[in-house]
Amino acid sequence: MNKKNKSGEKKIDRRTFLKGAAIGAAAVALPLDKADAFWESFLQKHFTELSEADIAKVLKRLENEYSQEYKKPVSVNATKPQENVIYGYGLDIARCIGCRRCVHACVTENNQSRDPEIQWITVLKMKKGEKLYDLEKSDRYYNPDLVPEPGYFYMPVQCQQCADPPCVKACPATATWKEKDGIVVVDYNWCIGCRYCMAACPYGARHFNWAKPNIPVEELNANTHYLGNRPRYKGVVEKCTFCIQRSRNGRYPACVEACPVGARKFGNLLDPNSEIRYCIENYRVFRLKEELNTKPQFYYFFGVGNRRKP
Numbered sequence: 001m002n003k004k005n006k007s008g009e010k011k012i013d014r015r016t017f018l019k020g021a022a023i024g025a026a027a028v029a030l031p032l033d034k035a036d037a038f039w040e041s042f043l044q045k046h047f048t049e050l051s052e053a054d055i056a057k058v059l060k061r062l063e064n065e066y067s068q069e070y071k072k073p074v075s076v077n078a079t080k081p082q083e084n085v086i087y088g089y090g091l092d093i094a095r096c097i098g099c100r101r102c103v104h105a106c107v108t109e110n111n112q113s114r115d116p117e118i119q120w121i122t123v124l125k126m127k128k129g130e131k132l133y134d135l136e137k138s139d140r141y142y143n144p145d146l147v148p149e150p151g152y153f154y155m156p157v158q159c160q161q162c163a164d165p166p167c168v169k170a171c172p173a174t175a176t177w178k179e180k181d182g183i184v185v186v187d188y189n190w191c192i193g194c195r196y197c198m199a200a201c202p203y204g205a206r207h208f209n210w211a212k213p214n215i216p217v218e219e220l221n222a223n224t225h226y227l228g229n230r231p232r233y234k235g236v237v238e239k240c241t242f243c244i245q246r247s248r249n250g251r252y253p254a255c256v257e258a259c260p261v262g263a264r265k266f267g268n269l270l271d272p273n274s275e276i277r278y279c280i281e282n283y284r285v286f287r288l289k290e291e292l293n294t295k296p297q298f299y300y301f302f303g304v305g306n307r308r309k310p
């Protein structure tokens with residue numbers, strides 16, 4: 001269905017068009033400057049094939065679009081992967097207290113919809129002594145005011161940035177791919193909303209925008225990345241990107257900074273002195289659903305009393 005923006009103009013996006021809206025009607029329904037933007041957006045090449053000049057034009061177009069919508073300057077960058085960097089993530093289950101501060105830091109940093117609610121991180125409450133990997137049956141709706149509860153531990157789950165990601169293989173539009181630094185990204189301008197990637201992901205890490213995402217204007221994080229936290233559209237899929245807008249600029253993901261007990265570790269898997277390498281080399285780490293051979297770059301461990309023997 002065609003959408004109307006705040007000034008009452010019809011807005012027709014790629015998904016609407018692909019679902020059968022008439023392109024002639026799309027063009028004539030828009031004022032000239034908006035029609036230009038529509039055609040530029042619709043005819044945009046695949047992101048990985050864009051020249052530097054093309055990317056600069058795309059970013060400018062989006063910055064104008066978002067700045068008008070949110071009534072403040074919004075920057076959209078496309079910082080590239082650094083050489084010799086593959087990101088890895090560690091989670092110390094023994095430390096996590098299930099407070100969910102990581103969840104809320106992630107929502108704010110990455111401009112996730114508040115209503116309908118989208119959260120890229122899920123924290124699962126698990127009974128001590130029970131089978132560890134039963135993600136589907138674990139309690140994700142526990143009361144965070146009561147944590148930590150005796151007899152339970154907490155296991156946060158988010159995109160595992162798999163080295164062999166089934167979500168990427170499932171996408172018929174090549175709208176999602178793995179970058180050189182290991183981050184699996186989605187181009188919201190190419191996603192056609194078929195949700196095949198969601199079905200393919202064994203970790204429930206992808207989320208669909210059933211409605212236009214709702215972010216309070218005053219809470220919008222205006223520092224965005226094209227492949228990350230820029231505002232999304234109705235009908236597209238999104239997921240954790242290790243805070244691509246921060247990590248590629250040498251900063252920790254927001255969840256790492258927000259965790260009050262230091263349960264979250266992050267760094268370059270190729271750097272022997274990184275925090276993540278320390279965790280992998282000194283603790284008995286494991287990866288979720290290892291048997292599926294998705295090769296997550298996300299490692300779990302119990303950091304207390306679980307050091308590897310020298």
Ligand code: SF4
Nearest residue numbers: 159160162165167201
């Ligand atoms: S966790 Fe899911 S969304 Fe993330 S890379 Fe793996 S299969 Fe894809």
Ligand code: SF4
Nearest residue numbers: 096097099100102259
């Ligand atoms: S912020 Fe840290 S302690 Fe709290 S739920 Fe997240 S990982 Fe666990």
